[in-house]
Amino acid sequence: MKLLATKENLLFGVSAVQKAVSSKNVKPILTCIKIDAHNGLLYFYATDLEIGIQCYVPVEIIEEGSTVIPAKYLLEIVRKLPDSQITLETTTNNELEIKYEQSQLNLKSYYSNEFPNFSKTDNNYELSISTSLFKQMIKQVVFACGTDDNKPFFMGVLCEVENNNLKMISTDTHRLALKQCEIQNISEEAISFIVPSKILSELARLMQDENEICNIKISKNVATFTVANILLVCRLLDGQFPNYTQVIPTEYTLKIKAKTKILNKSVERISLFTENDNSSNIKISVQNNNMIISSQSELGNGYEKIDIDVEGEPVDIFFNYNYLLDVFKVIEDEYLTIEFTGPLSPGIVRSYENNNFIYLILPVRS
Amino acid sequence: MRTILLADMNSFFASVTQVLEPKLKGNPLLIAGDPQKRHGIILTASYEAKNMGVKTGMAIWEALIYCPQAILRPPDYPAYMDFSNRIFNILRDFSPLIEPFSIDEAFVELTGTEKLWGSPLNVAQNIKKRIKNEVGILCSVGIGSSKVVAKMAAGLQKPDGLVILTEKDIPHRLWPLPVGKLFGVGKQMEVHLQNMGIRIIGDLAQSSPELLTKRFGVIGTRLHEFANGKDLSPVDPNSLDIVKSIGHQITLPRDYTKVEDIQIVLLELAEAICRRTRMGNYVGRTVSLSVRGNDFHGIHRSKTLKESTAYPQIVYNTSLKLFNQYWKEKEPVRLLGLALSKLSHLKNKQLCFFNEDEKLYNAIDQIKDKFGEKSLLRSSFLLEGGVFYGGNRQQDVGRSPNYLP
Numbered sequence: 140m141k142l143l144a145t146k147e148n149l150l151f152g153v154s155a156v157q158k159a160v161s162s163k164n165v166k167p168i169l170t171c172i173k174i175d176a177h178n179g180l181l182y183f184y185a186t187d188l189e190i191g192i193q194c195y196v197p198v199e200i201i202e203e204g205s206t207v208i209p210a211k212y213l214l215e216i217v218r219k220l221p222d223s224q225i226t227l228e229t230t231t232n233n234e235l236e237i238k239y240e241q242s243q244l245n246l247k248s249y250y251s252n253e254f255p256n257f258s259k260t261d262n263n264y265e266l267s268i269s270t271s272l273f274k275q276m277i278k279q280v281v282f283a284c285g286t287d288d289n290k291p292f293f294m295g296v297l298c299e300v301e302n303n304n305l306k307m308i309s310t311d312t313h314r315l316a317l318k319q320c321e322i323q324n325i326s327e328e329a330i331s332f333i334v335p336s337k338i339l340s341e342l343a344r345l346m347q348d349e350n351e352i353c354n355i356k357i358s359k360n361v362a363t364f365t366v367a368n369i370l371l372v373c374r375l376l377d378g379q380f381p382n383y384t385q386v387i388p389t390e391y392t393l394k395i396k397a398k399t400k401i402l403n404k405s406v407e408r409i410s411l412f413t414e415n416d417n418s419s420n421i422k423i424s425v426q427n428n429n430m431i432i433s434s435q436s437e438l439g440n441g442y443e444k445i446d447i448d449v450e451g452e453p454v455d456i457f458f459n460y461n462y463l464l465d466v467f468k469v470i471e472d473e474y475l476t477i478e479f480t481g482p483l484s485p486g487i488v489r490s491y492e493n494n495n496f497i498y499l500i501l502p503v504r505s
Numbered sequence: 506m507r508t509i510l511l512a513d514m515n516s517f518f519a520s521v522t523q524v525l526e527p528k529l530k531g532n533p534l535l536i537a538g539d540p541q542k543r544h545g546i547i548l549t550a551s552y553e554a555k556n557m558g559v560k561t562g563m564a565i566w567e568a569l570i571y572c573p574q575a576i577l578r579p580p581d582y583p584a585y586m587d588f589s590n591r592i593f594n595i596l597r598d599f600s601p602l603i604e605p606f607s608i609d610e611a612f613v614e615l616t617g618t619e620k621l622w623g624s625p626l627n628v629a630q631n632i633k634k635r636i637k638n639e640v641g642i643l644c645s646v647g648i649g650s651s652k653v654v655a656k657m658a659a660g661l662q663k664p665d666g667l668v669i670l671t672e673k674d675i676p677h678r679l680w681p682l683p684v685g686k687l688f689g690v691g692k693q694m695e696v697h698l699q700n701m702g703i704r705i706i707g708d709l710a711q712s713s714p715e716l717l718t719k720r721f722g723v724i725g726t727r728l729h730e731f732a733n734g735k736d737l738s739p740v741d742p743n744s745l746d747i748v749k750s751i752g753h754q755i756t757l758p759r760d761y762t763k764v765e766d767i768q769i770v771l772l773e774l775a776e777a778i779c780r781r782t783r784m785g786n787y788v789g790r791t792v793s794l795s796v797r798g799n800d801f802h803g804i805h806r807s808k809t810l811k812e813s814t815a816y817p818q819i820v821y822n823t824s825l826k827l828f829n830q831y832w833k834e835k836e837p838v839r840l841l842g843l844a845l846s847k848l849s850h851l852k853n854k855q856l857c858f859f860n861e862d863e864k865l866y867n868a869i870d871q872i873k874d875k876f877g878e879k880s881l882l883r884s885s886f887l888l889e890g891g892v893f894y895g896g897n898r899q900q901d902v903g904r905s906p907n908y909l910p
Contacts, residue, residue, distance in 0.1 A: 287811045289819045312857045381859040418853050459855060483856065501856040 140204025161187035175205035285311035292378035391478035393451030517609035680707030752844025760837035766890030788813035789845030
């Protein structure tokens with residue numbers, strides 16, 4: 140293999156795939172990146188067998204071929220290279236020669252035929268979605284996923300596709316986020332699958348350009364996401380996601396409308412009083428046309444009163460403030476609404492202008 | 506200057522049995538678990554048996570070598586609870602501040618009671634007399650200016666003792682004792698101290714507190730104070746009310762090596778401790794596993810969960826992970842223990858979606874409350890490996906941590 144490339148392109152490729160490099164040392168070859176030059180493109184591959192990322196950049200190929208390099212050193216070296224033309228060449232004694240300006244580095248390499256192949260799967264389901272929309276959807280649901288590996292399927296996002304509608308649902312059993320959008324769907328039947336939340340976060344990071352299309356292919360237990368020159372393969376999570384529709388209330392006893400930013404700041408300030416205490420509870424009381432957010436602990440106590448629009452019966456309810464702050468961060472509209480269904484049943488947070496997103500938050504019994 | 510009394514019942518379990526079965530009086534008596542199983546460890550020996558060399562914690566067969574004519578009886582916990590309460594009620598007649606320290610010993614704060622009851626010596630004699638006459642049991646009483654001194658004093662004369670230690674007495678009565686006899690010094694600590702050249706309590710009292718603190722942290726400071734008879738902790742009537750952990754351990758009927766058998770016992774333990782946790786309206790966050798092999802070496806490992814729980818599945822999964830991670834494969838297991846700690850009360854409970862466990866265990870608890878602990882079991886508990894519920898005798902899963910007779 141011999142080729143000419145720019146630092147910028149090399150860095151793009153190496154950083155795109157590095158999240159798939161295995162952090163465990165069980166199989167040394169999985170801590171490497173495979174590079175493969177053919178048809179005028181340099182392909183980068185990395186996988187830890189759970190997730191695989193492939194990416195390509197244009198280069199000037201003198202001789203086609205491939206090699207496998209420890210990811211850690213490759214990334215460090217590429218980052219520090221000068222902004223000039225770089226020559227990569229494999230040598231007969233199994234090294235990668237990196238030449239730039241008047242200098243040369245030689246890195247030991249692995250045999251590229253030992254690197255695992257990205258399994259080709261029968262992709263029997265296909266859909267596509269614009270990256271700007273997909274990024275927003277991911278942002279609005281991924282934070283509500285669970286982190287407890289005793290309940291693995293809560294560590295993923297349930298995706299349901301029916302006709303041209305994509306629903307993404309996540310829950311850690313204390314709160315639940317649901318976002319739905321119109322998409323282009325090539326297949327006609329309905330499908331649902333669970334994607335690990337960390338895969339979606341990584342995907343959102345990789346979708347840099349807002350005006351691309353993300354193509355998604357689903358087979359029995361593998362999902363493939365393609366965005367421009369990047370391809371990500373991952374295993375889907377097993378398990379039966381519980382029936383979430385039955386926990387979404389259809390009626391409410393109280394509905395309030397408030398300014399997102401003002402509510403966010405108030406909760407942030409009042410939550411200070413819960414520090415040092417084991418609980419993260421704040422109290423919300425709604426009456427007449429105002430809302431009182433209060434908290435007390437050994438540190439002291441405080442309350443904030445804000446004016447809001449109220450419709451329905453007064454309520455006193457306790458929430459874990461983290462679950463409120465999390466959702467305030469992902470609501471982009473100026474106003475939000477919260478529907479209450481009683482002091483021991485879920486509050487339903489929605490963005491005022493946009494009814495494609497709902498967030499259920501369960502209270503604390505106090 | 507405070508005056509604190511500690512009353513410690515002599516061979517409590519054996520004494521209670523002798524009261525209930527008067528013909529056993531004056532005979533060597535051993536209270537031990539099921540003689541058929543390995544549960545057969547001596548829990549208490551009467552003084553007649555102790556004089557022949559039997560010690561608490563021996564295996565039955567071993568005790569019978571020292572004392573072949575001994576009479577064996579199984580423990581009767583409800584009776585012990587009953588006797589214990591009667592004794593504590595007598596103590597309450599002498600002071601409003603009594604702190605039960607275990608089932609058979611309690612601290613009594615006598616500071617300020619002199620005008621009512623006379624000198625501490627008087628009170629101690631009265632207490633001993635009343636417990637002997639009204640309950641039928643002998644006790645050793647210690648009196649000192651702090652809890653630790655009272656406790657040490659009671660240990661100096663057994664059975665039927667009465668020792669008063671003043672501050673002047675500490676150097677010649679307590680300091681010559683081996684350091685392992687000091688309250689708060691366990692086997693491990695004794696070894697550490699001996700390695701530092703500290704052999705008797707006096708050595709500890711006279712070593713530099715800075716050095717001890719540097720070596721052992723807060724415990725070092727405390728032990729130095731203890732050795733000097735200093736202990737500012739109050740007599741706290743509610744000290745036992747705070748439940749810190751809920752656990753259970755079980756000695757296996759034979760050495761287990763098969764993972765499938767160990768899994769069953771861990772599941773049984775998880776079910777039992779979670780049931781007790783729920784009975785007390787608690788949830789716990791830290792799962793601790795104890796394992797001991799046939800040579801009595803053992804491990805104790807804990808893991809803190811992301812969220813508190815009172816349901817067995819997660820507790821079981823966590824304990825099994827700890828077991829697989831820290832116990833050498835195929836190595837024989839003789840004892841398994843499981844505990845749930847970092848408890849919090851259910852009053853501040855984050856509600857949960859999809860909590861099938863809650864519904865399921867509510868129903869299970871109702872059935873067990875009504876029909877007994879054995880009324881509903883996992884079928885795997887009836888397999889050969891099961892130790893808790895199998896067999897004819899119902900293993901006591903214990904009571905709610907808040908249980909008051």
